[in-house]
Amino acid sequence: MKVRDCLVSAPGKAILHGEHAVVHGKVALAVSLNRRTYLHLKATSDGTVCINLPNIDTFLCWNLSELKQLLEAGQRLDFDLLKRLRDFMGLTNGNLDTSNMATLTFLYIYMSLFGSGELPSLKVSVWSELPTGAGLGSSAAYSVCLAAALLCASGAIPAPLKEWDHTCRWHQEDLELINSWAFQGEMIIHGNPSGVDNTVGTWGGMLRFLAGKIIPLSRVPLIRILLTNTKVPRSTKVLVARVKDRINKFPPIMIPVLDTVDAVSSTCEKVLTEMTREPITGEHYNTLEELIDINQHLLNVMGVGHPALDMVCRVTLAKGLHSKLTGAGGGGCGITLLRPETDSAIIQSTMQDLKDCGFDCWETSIGGPGFNKVSCFNGDFALNRNDEI
Numbered sequence: 001m002k003v004r005d006c007l008v009s010a011p012g013k014a015i016l017h018g019e020h021a022v023v024h025g026k027v028a029l030a031v032s033l034n035r036r037t038y039l040h041l042k043a044t045s046d047g048t049v050c051i052n053l054p055n056i057d058t059f060l061c062w063n064l065s066e067l068k069q070l071l072e073a074g075q076r077l078d079f080d081l082l083k084r085l086r087d088f089m090g091l092t093n094g095n096l097d098t099s100n101m102a103t104l105t106f107l108y109i110y111m112s113l114f115g116s117g118e119l120p121s122l123k124v125s126v127w128s129e130l131p132t133g134a135g136l137g138s139s140a141a142y143s144v145c146l147a148a149a150l151l152c153a154s155g156a157i158p159a160p161l162k163e164w165d166h167t168c169r170w171h172q173e174d175l176e177l178i179n180s181w182a183f184q185g186e187m188i189i190h191g192n193p194s195g196v197d198n199t200v201g202t203w204g205g206m207l208r209f210l211a212g213k214i215i216p217l218s219r220v221p222l223i224r225i226l227l228t229n230t231k232v233p234r235s236t237k238v239l240v241a242r243v244k245d246r247i248n249k250f251p252p253i254m255i256p257v258l259d260t261v262d263a264v265s266s267t268c269e270k271v272l273t274e275m276t277r278e279p280i281t282g283e284h285y286n287t288l289e290e291l292i293d294i295n296q297h298l299l300n301v302m303g304v305g306h307p308a309l310d311m312v313c314r315v316t317l318a319k320g321l322h323s324k325l326t327g328a329g330g331g332g333c334g335i336t337l338l339r340p341e342t343d344s345a346i347i348q349s350t351m352q353d354l355k356d357c358g359f360d361c362w363e364t365s366i367g368g369p370g371f372n373k374v375s376c377f378n379g380d381f382a383l384n385r386n387d388e389i
């Protein structure tokens with residue numbers, strides 16, 4: 001089978017409000033970041049499929065003949081395939097570490113998309129500017145890249161259309177297909193994802209997400225933030241399961257907490273909208289800061305805080321800045337709101353204080369391009385061509 005070589009990329013994300021609550025049907029506000037994951041897919045002819053995942057030290061190859069034995073003719077690909085793949089990889093349920101989850105996700109999407117025909121020989125390399133497992137949607141960016149590249153290589157979606165300014169775009173229905181396969185990747189990595197992360201990874205920009213419904217927030221003010229990676233490792237799957245256990249244990253206590261987070265997200269959305277319609281005032285920023293503080297406490301109540309995240313809040317508050325965790329929590333990253341008038345000397349000294357705690361810290365603004373097909377190669381030559389090799 002002929003497959004198209006391609007290079008794709010997808011952005012990471014930050015959640016402003018609504019992490020965890022979104023898994024239980026509440027609103028989340030999420031935004032793409034200007035740090036991305038990249039995937040290069042190359043057709044080969046040696047009868048193997050190989051993955052190079054340098055961020056997680058994973059370099060594996062399989063013979064196509066071995067993989068073919070896992071496919072049952074005519075069968076729809078589903079959790080039976082997942083089970084066969086787990087057995088093939090020698091995995092038990094408790095054995096889903098970083099490398100195994102990434103590998104299983106790749107094999108599942110690859111086998112699902114190519115399983116009804118001939119398995120192609122190819123090499124897939126993925127590298128990322130996002131910290132792995134730190135709350136910035138690294139799993140979703142990985143899944144979106146896999147879905148886009150493998151769908152494109154399989155011919156299930158066409159190569160994206162070239163635009164006048166040398167960028168490429170897929171049609172809405174192609175993006176929906178990418179998003180749905182990326183969601184399956186997230187299911188393997190997260191267990192019970194809401195879909196918000198893969199949706200931001202696919203469409204980019206800022207959006208409101210509620211029970212699978214996406215409302216792009218096209219008019220939002222540019223907001224500067226600090227992102228701080230505490231470097232405390234954690235797994236979204238474990239944290240999502242922890243919150244679920246707490247909800248099951250204390251429904252009358254936890255359900256109102258989820259409702260309150262929902263109200264925080266909606267109030268934040270309202271303020272952001274106001275900020276685009278009227279002159280931005282200090283009062284707008286005061287409200288955004290209060291919402292950040294409230295939500296951070298609620299996330300602690302859900303059991304997804306961490307002493308390192310408390311430290312981020314304390315260190316930044318000492319400089320008058322407000323922070324909350326972002327993503328699944330339990331470690332990983334926090335976001336800090338920067339006011340327009342915040343002096344650059346304050347920002348620099350806050351960043352230094354955070355670095356002195358052993359954290360990584362960088363300034364960014366939120367928004368940014370969504371998913372983009374970076375380029376399509378024809379052999380070693382032409383960029384952005386639809387030709388098959």
Ligand SMILES: Nc1ncnc2c1ncn2[C@@H]1O[C@H](COP(=O)(O)OP(=O)(O)OP(=O)(O)O)[C@@H](O)[C@H]1O
Pocket residue numbers: 037053054055056097098099100101102103126127128131132133134135136137138139140142189190197234235236237326327328329
């Ligand atoms: N660059 C990458 N290469 C290969 N696998 C990756 C890469 N980035 C992420 N992954 C996969 O995603 C997993 C991390 O997902 P996890 O959902 O726990 O964290 P996250 O997505 O960074 O944070 P959050 O879900 O809170 O935004 C890793 O264990 C790995 O399996």
Ligand SMILES: C[C@@](O)(CCO)CC(=O)[O-]
Pocket residue numbers: 015018019020021022023135137190192193194195196197236240326327328
């Ligand atoms: C914790 C969570 O709400 C966000 C992780 O970035 C999980 C999800 O929505 O799938």
Ligand SMILES: [Mg+2]
Pocket residue numbers: 137138139140190197236
């Ligand atoms: Mg994730």
